[in-house]
Amino acid sequence: MRTRVTDMLGIEFPIFAFSHCRDVVAAVSRAGGMGVLGALYFTPEELEVELAWIDEHAGGRPYGVDVVMPASYEGAGLDVDSPEDLVARLQGMIPEGHRRFVDDLLAAHGVAELPDSEAGAGKVLLGWTDATARPQVEVALRHPIALLANALGPPPADVVEAAHARGVRVAALASTPGHAVKQVEVGVDIVVAQGTEAGGHTGDISTMVLIPQVVDVVDVPVLAAGGIGNGRQMAAGMALGAEGVWTGSVWLAVEEADTPEPARRRILAATSRDTVRSRSWTGKPARLLRNEWTEAWEAGDSPGTLPMPLQFMLVSDALRRIGRSDAAELATFPAGQIIGAMNQVRSAKEVVFTMVEEYIEAVERLGRLSG
Amino acid sequence: MRTRVTDMLGIEFPIFAFSHCRDVVAAVSRAGGMGVLGALYFTPEELEVELAWIDEHAGGRPYGVDVVMPASYEGAGLDVDSPEDLVARLQGMIPEGHRRFVDDLLAAHGVAELPDSEAGAGKVLLGWTDATARPQVEVALRHPIALLANALGPPPADVVEAAHARGVRVAALASTPGHAVKQVEVGVDIVVAQGTEAGGHTGDISTMVLIPQVVDVVDVPVLAAGGIGNGRQMAAGMALGAEGVWTGSVWLAVEEADTPEPARRRILAATSRDTVRSRSWTGKPARLLRNEWTEAWEAGDSPGTLPMPLQFMLVSDALRRIGRSDAAELATFPAGQIIGAMNQVRSAKEVVFTMVEEYIEAVERLGRLSG
Numbered sequence: 148m149r150t151r152v153t154d155m156l157g158i159e160f161p162i163f164a165f166s167h168c169r170d171v172v173a174a175v176s177r178a179g180g181m182g183v184l185g186a187l188y189f190t191p192e193e194l195e196v197e198l199a200w201i202d203e204h205a206g207g208r209p210y211g212v213d214v215v216m217p218a219s220y221e222g223a224g225l226d227v228d229s230p231e232d233l234v235a236r237l238q239g240m241i242p243e244g245h246r247r248f249v250d251d252l253l254a255a256h257g258v259a260e261l262p263d264s265e266a267g268a269g270k271v272l273l274g275w276t277d278a279t280a281r282p283q284v285e286v287a288l289r290h291p292i293a294l295l296a297n298a299l300g301p302p303p304a305d306v307v308e309a310a311h312a313r314g315v316r317v318a319a320l321a322s323t324p325g326h327a328v329k330q331v332e333v334g335v336d337i338v339v340a341q342g343t344e345a346g347g348h349t350g351d352i353s354t355m356v357l358i359p360q361v362v363d364v365v366d367v368p369v370l371a372a373g374g375i376g377n378g379r380q381m382a383a384g385m386a387l388g389a390e391g392v393w394t395g396s397v398w399l400a401v402e403e404a405d406t407p408e409p410a411r412r413r414i415l416a417a418t419s420r421d422t423v424r425s426r427s428w429t430g431k432p433a434r435l436l437r438n439e440w441t442e443a444w445e446a447g448d449s450p451g452t453l454p455m456p457l458q459f460m461l462v463s464d465a466l467r468r469i470g471r472s473d474a475a476e477l478a479t480f481p482a483g484q485i486i487g488a489m490n491q492v493r494s495a496k497e498v499v500f501t502m503v504e505e506y507i508e509a510v511e512r513l514g515r516l517s518g
Numbered sequence: 519m520r521t522r523v524t525d526m527l528g529i530e531f532p533i534f535a536f537s538h539c540r541d542v543v544a545a546v547s548r549a550g551g552m553g554v555l556g557a558l559y560f561t562p563e564e565l566e567v568e569l570a571w572i573d574e575h576a577g578g579r580p581y582g583v584d585v586v587m588p589a590s591y592e593g594a595g596l597d598v599d600s601p602e603d604l605v606a607r608l609q610g611m612i613p614e615g616h617r618r619f620v621d622d623l624l625a626a627h628g629v630a631e632l633p634d635s636e637a638g639a640g641k642v643l644l645g646w647t648d649a650t651a652r653p654q655v656e657v658a659l660r661h662p663i664a665l666l667a668n669a670l671g672p673p674p675a676d677v678v679e680a681a682h683a684r685g686v687r688v689a690a691l692a693s694t695p696g697h698a699v700k701q702v703e704v705g706v707d708i709v710v711a712q713g714t715e716a717g718g719h720t721g722d723i724s725t726m727v728l729i730p731q732v733v734d735v736v737d738v739p740v741l742a743a744g745g746i747g748n749g750r751q752m753a754a755g756m757a758l759g760a761e762g763v764w765t766g767s768v769w770l771a772v773e774e775a776d777t778p779e780p781a782r783r784r785i786l787a788a789t790s791r792d793t794v795r796s797r798s799w800t801g802k803p804a805r806l807l808r809n810e811w812t813e814a815w816e817a818g819d820s821p822g823t824l825p826m827p828l829q830f831m832l833v834s835d836a837l838r839r840i841g842r843s844d845a846a847e848l849a850t851f852p853a854g855q856i857i858g859a860m861n862q863v864r865s866a867k868e869v870v871f872t873m874v875e876e877y878i879e880a881v882e883r884l885g886r887l888s889g
Contacts, residue, residue: 148829148887148888148889149887149889150887203777210592211800260601268611268797289805307590313590323789323790323791342726343724344723344724344726344727350791351713351791352715352790352791353713353714353724353725353726353744353745353855353857354724354726354856355713355715355725355726355745355746355751355754356715356745356751356756356790356854356856356858356859357790359748359750359751359859360790360858360859371727373724374726374727375726377730379730379757379758379759380726380727380758382754382758382884383726383754383755383757384754385755385882385884385887386750386757386881386884387750387751387753387754387756388750388880390887404600418694419694419723419727420694420721420723420730421732434885460656483727483753484723484724484727485724485727487731488528488727488729488730488731500651507888508886509759510757510881510884510885510888511755513753513756513881513884515522516519516521516756516761517519517877517878518519518520
């Protein structure tokens with residue numbers, strides 16, 4: 148297969164695999180697609196370790212890194228000395244009533260406290276402020292990455308420049324045609340147009356409706372994202388005008404993924420109606436597994452969610468506590484509607500190859516239908 | 519183009535056009551697609567007039583009729599003598615607080631009362647109960663229709679039989695794979711798998727995710743619906759495994775449509791973010807133009823919506839009053855996300871032909887990309 152994207156990045160198939168798991172990233176790149184490591188959860192030191200591992204295991208094939216530099220978040224204008232200072236200032240902005248709501252919810256489900264040694268020791272800010280994402284970008288650019296992607300709007304212009312100076316291409320996710328135009332204005336090389344059915348942070352326009360609108364307003368290549376997990380969906384995305392596909396949820400259940408077993412079981416059992424767009428994870432709308440956690444934040448006694456990054460700071464410890472408990476009914480995570488079609492565990496390579504085969508079959512079938 | 523659907527119905531292009539406007543229905547059928555008249559708003563007598571007109575103006579080409587026989591609605595089990603009796607019994611089930619909420623909302627926007635001669639004279643029940651939809655079916659089956667479609671779930675088995683006895687094919691809309699299986703069990707010939715981006719009554723799974731799942735669980739042909747307004751989207755729907763496309767919103771703005779001018783202007787100006795899935799029209803989730811009407815029903819002081827058919831009975835007069843007023847901020851109607859891509863008025867024939875041309879271009883491009 149050949150599109151502007153395969154030419155630009157030197158890959159065999161225009162299949163991009165977003166994953167927080169280095170094994171998946173390396174496996175997809177080795178199979179001819181392009182793995183993209185989500186850096187969000189890693190400190191700069193941890194990210195360095197992950198990328199060094201990928202450098203050794205991707206077989207010299209191109210791979211990418213995805214960071215989250217939101218165009219807007221609480222505390223963006225604060226004059227702070229360090230990430231620690233920023234965290235302290237932001238912690239003070241979380242209302243007591245919200246903390247109580249979370250405590251009560253966990254108590255109602257019998258979720259145990261963290262041991263004293265671990266309370267408050269978790270990562271509460273992650274890479275979604277300028278101050279915390281920039282060190283990740285610096286680490287990423289020290290590695291032979293082919294692509295730097297930004298998950299929430301246009302990256303800062305100087306980040307785009309720094310990437311380009313090192314021969315790294317830049318992609319950014321867009322959920323409206325207007326977002327896409329702004330991204331191209333700051334120099335983005337590839338627009339990832341992502342429909343509402345996608346997992347994680349997402350807009351409200353569907354992939355079917357969004358892709359042609361984005362393709363028509365930008366001259367850079369577009370990847371179709373949201374709801375894409377098989378080759379028919381890949382062909383559909385390309386029929387809409389995209390030059391490749393950006394996938395995420397489908398990699399949660401592959402053999403290589405470090406997805407915890409309870410989460411994997413729930414993904415394999417879920418239908419496409421078992422996700423919901425919710426602000427209860429980060430404060431910005433993200434598609435998550437629908438359960439008692441997401442529903443509690445919508446209920447009548449919910450205090451409402453806080454803006455990014457306060458919401459995750461509020462719930463960070465709670466999510467760790469839930470993860471260690473038996474309260475599976477509260478354990479949520481980003482997941483797209485495609486999880487309803489995922490019901491077996493395959494290797495990443497098999498997913499890539501099956502997607503390509505099914506893509507070719509779909510295109511041949513279309514040719515036959517129109518004579 | 520040739521699929522099982524074109525063969526089954528003797529049409530040139532597998533493009534189905536749902537419209538409440540007879541002119542659109544006839545024009546699409548004459549252009550080689552298949553117009554399908556939405557019967558919902560018509561009394562049996564009115565429907566007779568519309569279908570007689572289409573018989574004269576469709577040039578002998580196949581056309582269809584769409585009715586709404588929901589599988590469940592309030593009052594379904596009532597023992598009533600007549601539709602009028604049913605209306606009276608159902609009126610008694612509408613809480614006073616809900617009537618007051620509607621009155622207050624309209625007063626706040628300066629919407630005038632109806633003249634005494636017209637108050638309560640409007641249609642409040644429409645064709646969405648068994649008692650009111652069956653007479654529509656009887657009228658439809660007296661005409662040379664090729665297709666009878668049901669918009670809310672599987673039609674009653676005896677209706678399917680009556681249609682088949684007259685050589686009429688039956689279609690039904692499905693928003694989950696499970697719905698589709700049930701429809702095939704009652705004898706439906708074509709499943710219309712409709713994604714959440716569609717206008718009117720709709721589920722929550724996107725077209726991209728839904729179509730392959732439906733195609734994989736039924737053996738009858740599937741039409742892709744939801745978000746389809748151009749040939750790239752048609753090609754995408756077919757790539758997903760569909761054998762044709764079912765379209766709706768795109769016909770609201772064609773030359774032949776009887777869409778009121780203010781509504782047409784708003785459609786042409788809207789973005790794809792200007793719709794919302796709301797129960798404020800009929801009590802079941804339907805995608806509508808998002809405005810102060812839909813928002814009022816979501817606000818903190820909303821009494822919540824009533825189940826079908828009570829909600830429309832409650833708001834029927836209000837919608838007529840709004841339609842006659844200058845309160846455009848309250849005037850809503852069913853509309854899919856595709857309205858964001860509709861910005862010119864074309865003839866129905868031009869829409870059909872452009873869709874086919876663009877479909878062919880998209881398929882040829884796919885062939886080139888994969889060599």
